[in-house]
Amino acid sequence: MPIEVELPEHDKEAFTHDLTLKFSRLIHSFVNSHKLTKEAFLIQALDAAFDLIPEAEKGSLYIAQDGIFKPVCAKGYDMTLLSQLAFTMDNIFIGFECVEVDAIESYQNYIEKREDHMFDEKTLDIFKALGTYGKFTSLYAPLQFDQTVIGFISLENFQMRSFSIISQEVLKFYAQSISNYYALKLREDREKRLYDETIMALVTSIEVMDSYTEGHARRVTQYSEWIATALQVPYEEIEKIKIAGLLHDVGKSAFPLAF
Secondary structure (H helix, E strand, O other), X not given: OOOOOOOOXXXXXXXXXXXXXXXXXXXXXXXXXXXXXXXXXXXXXXXXXXXXXXXXXXXXXXXXXXXXXXXXXXXXXXXXXXXXXXXXXXXXXXXXXXXXXXXXOOEEEEEOOOOHHHOOHHHXXXXXXXXXXXXXXXXXXXXXXXXXXXXXXXXXXXXXXXXXXXXXXXXXXXXXXXXXXHHHHHHHHHHHHHHHHHHHHHHXXXXXXXXXXXXXXXXXXXXXHHHHHHOOOOHHHHHHHHHHHHHOXXXXXXXXXXX
């Protein structure tokens, strides 16, 4: 049974102050994050985690694509080498504890040595080249969306040094924030894809009614985008111009074919 240790009052105050300071910096790192792409946000999140977790020497962030977990960004590792790694849900947490539940948690684990029989030879060689074959401490947390693990963030220490309770709480909060942000982006992507598909369906319906103008809306859109880009129109406005180009003839659908 774990032994609970009561901290002296002054240590409690120092702990609370340090935690408050770090969370203030953490929250600040998410300001204006809605303006970033998913990739830029993840890079920023990993960088900020290093600023707030002093024990971390190296780290990486993986995202699942079609059921395969691949590294998106890293610090301290050779990204060219790291990008050769790919995991499935069956082997991504081998040697690590990970409970697939609603509440996101951070975990700390010391890896003495990888389980050779659980990985192919190429993966083990990459582990060795990266220095993550054995004798390191990992602080990690899964990223989740709709109760499904969609990625994970992992920070490593190679000095036999444990991560503090504050660091564990900071990474847990980061994992929750990244998960929430990424879930929002995924929903936005789905909505945009549905929106784009709806617009293209309207354009196609116009072209079916009037085959003479087939491809006209797409050409108008392309020329409009080129002109707007040359005039250095902001990206958000260019997107609106492209939609207007596609839909500028949509009124035709309200008229009989005889017209």
